[in-house]
Amino acid sequence: MKTKLNFFCIVLLILMIVGMVMAGFAGISDFKQGYEDGMNDSGTSAYSIIEGLIIFACFIVYIYAFACYVRFILNVNHGEVFTWANVDLLKTVGWCIVVTTTVMCTAMSFDSINLLDTWSDAISVITDGIFILIMAEAFSIGLKLKEEHDLTI
Structure with missing residues (x-):
């Protein structure tokens, strides 16, 4: 029973980490786009x-x-x-x-x-x-x- 719980917990942790990494990559591209838009704009x-x-x-x-x-x-x-x-x-x-x-x-x-x-x-x-x-x-x-x-x- 504990082995099953550990397996599910590890899978959930992996999915959470993958989700955070994917969100980070999406955030990086959005940040880059915002940075470029901000450089073209006169102020924030x-x-x-x-x-x-x-x-x-x-x-x-x-x-x-x-x-x-x-x-x-x-x-x-x-x-x-x-x-x-x-x-x-x-x-x-x-x-x-x-x-x-x-x-x-x-x-x-x-x-x-x-x-x-x-x-x-x-x-x-x-x-x-x-x-x-x-x-x-x-x-x-x-x-x-x-x-x-x-x-x-």
Whole structure:
């Protein structure tokens, strides 16, 4: 059972890393295009600076969510499955993903030409975050049942 869990966790970590790398490459090309457009323009707007800061802050929050997920996996591998710390870690990961993706796509929507492209990927990421929140709630219910069972004679 633990081997299966480790396998799925490794696959998920690999997919998360591949997604981050692919987003990085897309960001590099978008940065290059923005840089070239900025060099041709006489000045930068305050909105573009704020948008850049929002995207950078979202990136930091994503890294924090990734670290929380890794801590969750390590806790499970050490046999600490139904603990309140794991519930908190899952809730943190889920809310970081949902809120950060919503904020980032909202900030990018103001200067986006095609809102469908902007939000199509965001919807799947937000769905993943909500799934993680559902798993956190399932862990919470399981933990409450375990504590109730421990108190029963």
